[in-house]
Amino acid sequence: MSRHIPYFDFYPADFMNGVRGLSAQEVGVYTMILCRIYEESGPIDFHVARLATYCGMRPATFEKVASKLIDLGKFSVVDGKLSNARAEHEIQNRADKLKINSKAGKASASKRQQNQSVDATDVQRAFNQAEAEADTDKNTLSSVLGAPAQMDFDILQSKLIAAAGENGIQPHGALVVGPIFELIASGISLEADIIPTIRSVASRIKRPAGSWSYFIPAIKEAYERRVAAGKSIPRPTEEFKAGTMMKSPDGKTFVPTTEARWGQRVSAWRSGTEWSVVEWGPAPGQAGCNVPSKFLQQDRSAA
Secondary structure (H helix, E strand, O other), X not given: OOOOOOOOOOOHHHHHHHHOOOOHHHHHHHHHHHHHHHHOOOOEEOOHHHHHHHHOOOHHHHHHHHHHHHHOOOOEEXXXXXXXXXXXXXXXXXXXXXXXXXXXXXXXXXXXXXXXXXXXXXXXXHHHHHHHHHXXXXXXXXXXXXXXXXXXXXXXXXXXXXXXXXXXXXXXXXXXXXHHHHXXXXXXXXXXXXXXXXXXXXXXXXXXXXXXXXXHHHHHHHHHHXXXXXXXXXXXXXXXXXXXXXXXXXOOOXXXXXXXXXXXXXXXHHOOXXXXXXXXXXXXXXXXXXXXXXXXXXXXXXX
């Protein structure tokens, strides 16, 4: 597995049972190596000098501690790779869960499109197609994971913290964005559902939330309301008929079509605005970029 997903499920009771009898130094090395395995989504090179530096230890001391952990069965070494059986199992479960969420989100979008297409007029059919294109423009698992992982999560975290405000979430809880990432992977919109809901809920709570999971029920409820409201298609404007506008997420106004939005994003990016990797995927010029080719060609011609 080469995709980096910078979070993992943690079971305190299992961990405490696993480290019982180890010294504080051994627990520290065990924890650091486990984190590296989860960070790399699989076995890591058993490079003594490199891992010793990572753990802040002298190589000889690290090698002694690591050898004991291997002898105790905490880690295994195969073909020069250091691994942990439980970690590999959890990494696979994590990947499977994200794939399931991604498929469920796509299936939900497809179902909505089918429901909206029944007895639709020609204009409504065109609108439904535009809405389906907008759905694919959201943060799917493939688009998010295809981008630099740490950049994705840093940007997502900053957006969430800004929405929660100064007293909306505990500092330690703000670090783990995995629950929100899974919502995005399942098709829930960051800008239309997640950010507004967090902002609204955080403004009403009396003490900071312990984690982002606190906001999930309200986010899901907001998403369902938005989807239900989207079934009522308002009268199209002239801009919509011309193919440059589409319905907004709340169904009350019109916004640029998918292609027009790409043009606006690239234009703003050229002017110095930060490219939102977590929303749009890799920036122009990076591998896996989702920007339509005609806008990339404009970049090359301008160069």
